[in-house]
Amino acid sequence: MVSSRPSVTARPWFPWAAWILAGLLALAVAFVIESRAGGARITAARMTIADTVGYQPPPATVPSNLQASGRTVVMPHAPAPLWAPTAETAPQRIATRVTWFSLQVPPLPDDGRQLYLYVPRWKSDGTLAIYADGQLIHQSHANLQWNGSNEPLLISLPRTEVSHPPRTLDVRLQHVRGIGGAFSSVWIGNYRQLAPRYAIREILQVQLSSFSSFAFLATGVFALFVWLSRRGEPIYLLYFMTSVVVFLRMLHTFVGVHPLVVSDAWFGWITVISPYWMIVVLHLFVTELHGRRQPLLTGVALLNGGFWTIATLPGLLDPTLLSAPVYANLLILGLIVAFNGVRQSIRFRSRDALLLSAWCFVTVLSGVYDLALQQNIVSIESVFISNFTGVGFTVLFWYIMFSRYIEALETATRAKADLARRLTQREAELTASHQRLREIENRELLHQERQRLMQDMHDGLGSTLVTALRAFEGDRAADLDAVALLRGCIDDLKLTIDSMEPVETDLLLLLATLRFRLQPRLEASGLKLTWDAGEVPPLEWLDQRHALHILRILQETFANILKHAEAREVALSVRTEDGHVLVRVRDDGRGFDPALPVTGRGLANQRRRAEAIGGRVIWEPAPAGACLLLMLPVRKTVTKDG
Amino acid sequence: MSIEAASSTPLQVVLVEDDAAFQDAFRTALAAAPDLSIASVAATATEARALLAGRPADVLVVDLGLPDGSGVDVIREAHARWPACAIMVATTFADERHVIASIEAGASGYLLKDSPLPTIAEDIRVLHGGGSPISPRIARQVLMRFRPDERPAQEAETVERSSVPSLSEREKETLQLITRGFSFDEIAELMGVSRNTVLTFVRRIYAKLEVRSKTEAVFEARAHGLL
Numbered sequence: 006m007v008s009s010r011p012s013v014t015a016r017p018w019f020p021w022a023a024w025i026l027a028g029l030l031a032l033a034v035a036f037v038i039e040s041r042a043g044g045a046r047i048t049a050a051r052m053t054i055a056d057t058v059g060y061q062p063p064p065a066t067v068p069s070n071l072q073a074s075g076r077t078v079v080m081p082h083a084p085a086p087l088w089a090p091t092a093e094t095a096p097q098r099i100a101t102r103v104t105w106f107s108l109q110v111p112p113l114p115d116d117g118r119q120l121y122l123y124v125p126r127w128k129s130d131g132t133l134a135i136y137a138d139g140q141l142i143h144q145s146h147a148n149l150q151w152n153g154s155n156e157p158l159l160i161s162l163p164r165t166e167v168s169h170p171p172r173t174l175d176v177r178l179q180h181v182r183g184i185g186g187a188f189s190s191v192w193i194g195n196y197r198q199l200a201p202r203y204a205i206r207e208i209l210q211v212q213l214s215s216f217s218s219f220a221f222l223a224t225g226v227f228a229l230f231v232w233l234s235r236r237g238e239p240i241y242l243l244y245f246m247t248s249v250v251v252f253l254r255m256l257h258t259f260v261g262v263h264p265l266v267v268s269d270a271w272f273g274w275i276t277v278i279s280p281y282w283m284i285v286v287l288h289l290f291v292t293e294l295h296g297r298r299q300p301l302l303t304g305v306a307l308l309n310g311g312f313w314t315i316a317t318l319p320g321l322l323d324p325t326l327l328s329a330p331v332y333a334n335l336l337i338l339g340l341i342v343a344f345n346g347v348r349q350s351i352r353f354r355s356r357d358a359l360l361l362s363a364w365c366f367v368t369v370l371s372g373v374y375d376l377a378l379q380q381n382i383v384s385i386e387s388v389f390i391s392n393f394t395g396v397g398f399t400v401l402f403w404y405i406m407f408s409r410y411i412e413a414l415e416t417a418t419r420a421k422a423d424l425a426r427r428l429t430q431r432e433a434e435l436t437a438s439h440q441r442l443r444e445i446e447n448r449e450l451l452h453q454e455r456q457r458l459m460q461d462m463h464d465g466l467g468s469t470l471v472t473a474l475r476a477f478e479g480d481r482a483a484d485l486d487a488v489a490l491l492r493g494c495i496d497d498l499k500l501t502i503d504s505m506e507p508v509e510t511d512l513l514l515l516l517a518t519l520r521f522r523l524q525p526r527l528e529a530s531g532l533k534l535t536w537d538a539g540e541v542p543p544l545e546w547l548d549q550r551h552a553l554h555i556l557r558i559l560q561e562t563f564a565n566i567l568k569h570a571e572a573r574e575v576a577l578s579v580r581t582e583d584g585h586v587l588v589r590v591r592d593d594g595r596g597f598d599p600a601l602p603v604t605g606r607g608l609a610n611q612r613r614r615a616e617a618i619g620g621r622v623i624w625e626p627a628p629a630g631a632c633l634l635l636m637l638p639v640r641k642t643v644t645k646d647g
Numbered sequence: 648m649s650i651e652a653a654s655s656t657p658l659q660v661v662l663v664e665d666d667a668a669f670q671d672a673f674r675t676a677l678a679a680a681p682d683l684s685i686a687s688v689a690a691t692a693t694e695a696r697a698l699l700a701g702r703p704a705d706v707l708v709v710d711l712g713l714p715d716g717s718g719v720d721v722i723r724e725a726h727a728r729w730p731a732c733a734i735m736v737a738t739t740f741a742d743e744r745h746v747i748a749s750i751e752a753g754a755s756g757y758l759l760k761d762s763p764l765p766t767i768a769e770d771i772r773v774l775h776g777g778g779s780p781i782s783p784r785i786a787r788q789v790l791m792r793f794r795p796d797e798r799p800a801q802e803a804e805t806v807e808r809s810s811v812p813s814l815s816e817r818e819k820e821t822l823q824l825i826t827r828g829f830s831f832d833e834i835a836e837l838m839g840v841s842r843n844t845v846l847t848f849v850r851r852i853y854a855k856l857e858v859r860s861k862t863e864a865v866f867e868a869r870a871h872g873l874l
Contacts, residue, residue, distance in 0.1 A: 495761050502740055506784065517783035517828030521741075524830075525762060538827045 024400070035205050042201040044123065044194025045111050047174070051075040052082065053105040059097040060149065060179055063134035065141050067175045071105055082106070083128065083187035083381035101131065104186040106176040110193060113170035120170055123192040123199040124158040125206055125386050129178040130185025136175035137162055150181075150269045151276070153261030155389070156211050159203040162193075189386045206388075214392040215259035221248045221399040224406065243290045244402060250286055254279035255395050270319035278317055280335050280372070281310035284342050287365055291346045294358035294405070302345055309338050332376050339369035357405045364401055368394040457550055458501065461557070464610065466497045493564070496522060500560055504553035510543035512586060512637070515552050516559070516579065523563055527575075530567055537578035541586050546619075546641055554614040555635070558622060561607050562590045562633050570594025572630060581639065588635040589625075596631045657684040658775055661704040663695040663721055664688070664737060665714050669760055673708070676764040683768055692716035696724065703729035706775050708758055710737045711745050719752045726753025726857075733775045743788045750853050751860035755779050778831075778846040779853055786825035789856060793819075811862045812855040821848045 053075035113120070122143075127133055130150055135143040143160045145152050162171060174193075180186045192199055225248025232241035257276045265272050285306050292298055313331055316322055346362025371390035377383045469490060476485050503518045520536065527534050566572050572594030580587045608624075611633075615622040619641045625632040660683055662673055670688055677683045686704045689695040692713045699721075707725050711718035722734050735756040736749035746757050756774040758767060770780070781789075793814045814822070817838070824834045831849075835842045 492761075499740060502742070503784075506742075511787075511826070513827045514783055514787060517826055520828045521782050521784075525759075525766060529763065536828055536830065536833060538829070 020404075035209070038201045039205055043198035044192040044202070045113065046190055046192050047108045047110065048080045048190045050078055050080050050082065050106040050108045050176075050188075052078045053107070055103045055105075056182060057101045057103055057179065059099060060101060060132060063132065063141060063144055063177050063179070067105075067107075067136045067139045071107060071175070075105065075107065078106075080106070080108075080188060080190035081126070081385050083385045085382075086185070086380055087183035100182040101179055102182045102186060104178045104180070104188075106178075106188055108174040108176070108191065110171050110174055113193065115169050117164075118195045119164055120162045120193060121196055121199045122158070122160040122162060122174070123194075123203050124160070124189060125192075125202075126154065126157065126187075126189040127176075127178070128154050128185055128187035128381070128385055129180050130154075131178060131180030134177040135160060136173075136177070137171040138173055139175070147261055147264045148269045148272070151257060151261045151265060151272045153263075155258050156262055157203055157206045159199065187381055187385050210388055210392060211259045214255045214395055217396040217399040218252045218255040218259075221402065222252045224403065225249060225252075228406070240290065240293045243286055243293055244406065246286045247283070247290055247398070247402065250279055250282040251395055251398055254283060255392070258389070258392055268319065274317055274319055277331050278310075278314050281313055281338070284335070284339050284365075285310050287361065288342045288346065291350065291358045291361050291365075294361065295350050295353040295355035297349060297353050299345070299349070302342070306338060306342060309334065329376075329380070332372070332379075336369060336373060336376070339365065339372065343369050357408060361401055361405070364394065364397055367397070454549075457553065461501060461553060465557070466494050466501075469494055469497070492526070496526070496560070500556045501553065504549055504556055507549070510545055510547050512541050512544050512547060512555075513538050513579065515547070515555060516577070516588070519556055519559055520577075523560075526567065527563070532567065532572060533574045535574065535576035537576060539578070539580050541579055541581055542639055544586070544637070544639065546638075551618045554618045555637070558611045558614050558635055559588070559590065561611050565597075565607060566590075566592045566594060566631075569597065570630065584639050586637040586639060588637070589632060590635075591627060591630065591632040593630040596627065596629065657682050658705040658771070659684060659686040659702075660706045660708065660771060661686050661698060662688045662708045663690075663692075663698075663713065663718065664708070664710040665690045665712075666710065669710070669737070672764065673767065676767040677771075679764065680768040680772075683771060690714075692718070692721050695721045699725055699728045703732055705732060706771050707732050707734045708737050708771070709734065709749070709754070711749065719748050722749055722754050723752040735771070735774050741782050741785075743782070743785045746782075746785055747788055747792075747856070750856050753857055755850065755853050777843075777850060779849045781825055781849050781852075783826045783828060786822040789852060790814075790819065790822045790826070792856070792859070812858050814852065814855065818848050818852050818855075821845060822852065 053071055122135065122137075124135075129145070129152065131152075132149065133143075133145040133152075134141055140163070142163055143158075147153060162168075170193075174191065176188055176191075178186050178188065192202060225245040228241040228244035228248070232238065232245065235241065253275050257272070261272075267275075285303075288303060288306055292303070313334065317331065343362055343365035346365060347359060350356075350359035350362050368391060371394045374383070375389045375391050378385065378387050378389060473485060473487070473490055476482050499522050500519070503515075503522065516538065520534070524534075563575070566575055570592050572592035575590065575592040578587075578589045578591075580589075608622075611622050615635060618637070620635060620637040623634040623636065625634050660677060662670065662685065664670055664673070670690075674685060674688075677685050683706075686702075687698055689698050690713075692715050695709070695713075707722075707729070709718040709721050709725070713721070718736065722736065725732060725734055733756070734749075734754040735758045736746060736754050737758045737760055738745055739760045741757055741759055746754075749757070756770070756779040758770050762770065773780075820838060821834060824837060829837065831842055831845045835845045838845070
């Protein structure tokens with residue numbers, strides 16, 4: 006077997022083995038029951054034939070002239086039917102024949118127990134009447150041709166106060182001349198003896214195909230609903246169609262004992278033509294399974310099936326009578342399609358298609374056997390095999406749908422796992438990229454911080470130290486106030502460090518820190534500082550860069566006052582007005598002209614720093630001394646410079 | 648601002664510092680002050696511990712970066728052995744992390760290493776007299792540490808938490824004014840109290856900080872199943 010699919014289950018052979026085992030077990034049970042059954046079998050009969058036209062009701066009693074005539078035959082008796090009997094379709098004008106079988110019943114114990122007659126098969130193709138001791142005890146009452154002859158009969162013999170086991174049995178068959186008139190051997194006995202025989206045949210021949218046909222049709226309806234919601238997958242529609250066609254084909258095996266709702270002609274048409282439809286839908290289904298269209302073969306099958314479908318429409322040609330040529334054509338078409346299906350399935354590596362095609366092949370072959378049985382070539386007590394292959398189709402289709410269902414579930418599971426895997430992968434990528442971004446950001450941050458500190462040192466600490474270095478090198482150290490210079494450097498350094506601590510939007514804390522740093526120098530110089538810190542809202546923009554600029558601006562101011570102003574008092578006040586924070590540093594010293602070049606450089610620095618943080622420095626006119634105003638916005642948009 | 652050196656016997660000061668330059672500066676500063684005298688100098692934590700076994704000093708000045716250990720441990724041990732001794736941490740930048748760790752270990756002030764020499768002597772006198780310096784940043788840090796816990800505590804925990812000291816309104820106000828840059832004198836004026844009262848507030852705040860850190864340590868240990 007070609008199996009390209011990786012295991013639907015872990016042990017793919019297991020379900021098959023289970024099915025085969027169950028089948029064998031059922032057969033074994035049937036054989037055991039059959040072998041333990043009893044009853045007397047009657048195989049000898051005297052056959053009398055009389056040609057008639059049309060159908061007549063059977064007489065109430067066996068005609069007396071029958072006793073002497075006829076010839077001895079062995080039951081089952083089946084005359085070879087004509088392949089093309091007659092073109093006449095009207096029942097009242099058709100050439101018919103009455104065939105009588107007279108049977109001698111072997112002596113049976115007269116214990117008053119109910120006796121039964123068991124008839125495995127009767128192929129009247131007309132009517133059936135059974136007589137016991139010359140009296141009519143049973144007659145068929147349904148259609149003439151599709152009269153349920155597939156179903157075995159279990160007839161209870163009349164039991165009255167005076168009745169004894171019958172001595173003679175007579176069977177009257179009235180049938181189309183040239184076909185029918187076949188009758189199996191019969192069994193007589195009590196219920197316990199005959200019921201097992203009857204039950205097994207009934208199950209195998211009728212119930213099994215009935216049950217599987219209905220079950221197949223039920224799943225077919227399910228598939229139809231699947232197709233209705235998934236139009237893009239015609240395989241479900243084909244499943245439904247197959248189930249319908251198989252149901253129609255199997256109908257004749259379990260109906261007909263009672264009158265049909267349709268005429269013999271229509272029922273015959275359905276029964277004879279449905280195999281063509283089966284071949285067509287199975288071909289399409291297999292095509293759908295292996296996925297390679299074959300328009301030519303499909304066309305041929307459709308044309309062939311279509312031709313017979315129309316040709317055998319009731320009123321044109323009677324399909325019952327034409328069954329032989331119809332079946333011969335069917336055999337050829339079935340073989341071609343089945344063989345093609347097997348070939349294509351192997352080529353395109355579809356196990357399901359192969360199974361189905363192989364089963365089509367088996368069905369076609371079983372059809373040959375059934376045709377032989379139909380034509381009385383094999384013993385008419387045999388069983389129609391296509392009943393079982395029909396059951397096989399049901400099982401196969403279930404299996405295919407089961408596989409698809411399981412496969413769909415597995416695909417879904419795999420898709421889910423795949424999705425999870427991709428998500429994990431994506432997450433890892435995101436984490437990695439986030440990590441990279443953070444590293445870049447950190448580097449950038451460090452870079453900016455370094456730039457900021459370098460700029461600051463270049464302006465302050467660095468240049469002061471370099472100046473001092475040059476002075477020492479040039480022996481001009483005496484000109485320097487080295488202590489003040491170094492203290493200035495240390496103060497610079499402290500403010501730099503202070504600027505690196507977060508102040509969390511609190512300007513006053515920043516100013517307090519400045520005061521804390523400057524206090525020792527102010528005290529040492531005897532300068533009195535008045536501290537007037539009013540309310541200030543949180544400044545969201547106050548980060549470390551801004552903090553250092555503010556510290557430096559004010560540091561410069563205080564340094565100037567200490568150095569040049571000769572002031573005695575200095576007052577720092579903080580106010581908030583019109584969306585601005587105003588920091589004023591006012592001294593009572595000499596004052597200065599901001600335009601003078603001597604002071605210009607420091608002032609320019611202050612102005613530059615203030616602008617860099619979106620603020621302004623203003624030297625306000627004062628009656629005495631100087632007053633610096635640092636204006637800072639309460640809110641501002643982020644500036645890029647600095 | 649100076650506290651009078653009323654006592655006839657000079658204050659015994661012990662220095663724990665490994666930097667020879669600062670040792671020299673320190674000696675010079677105290678040599679100029681007749682009311683202060685250097686009892687001994689230790690250059691390592693081990694030497695410091697040896698000193699702690701001896702006679703208690705009046706003031707202990709500890710540098711944090713000792714070659715064989717942290718000055719914080721020396722402070723903690725000193726506080727336990729010499730409860731009456733005023734301990735100060737010597738620092739260049741008075742950065743709040745180191746200072747607060749020292750105060751939690753039992754220090755009651757800090758000494759800026761770059762202070763002019765007279766200032767060093769004066770700071771020692773002030774500290775011994777009960778005045779503790781406090782920078783705005785340290786004040787802010789202390790305020791944040793004493794902020795009421797926002798997460799809902801369990802009942803048993805609440806009972807134990809009650810043993811943690813909290814700041815009084817006046818103490819909080821003092822700290823807030825410090826963070827806004829006001830000096831002790833200005834704060835005294837703003838609050839309508841004497842300068843000494845403000846100093847007492849600060850001393851008390853430091854003491855509470857120390858108690859709180861000890862209690863916290865117990866909590867931490869319980870939380871980690873160590874107690």
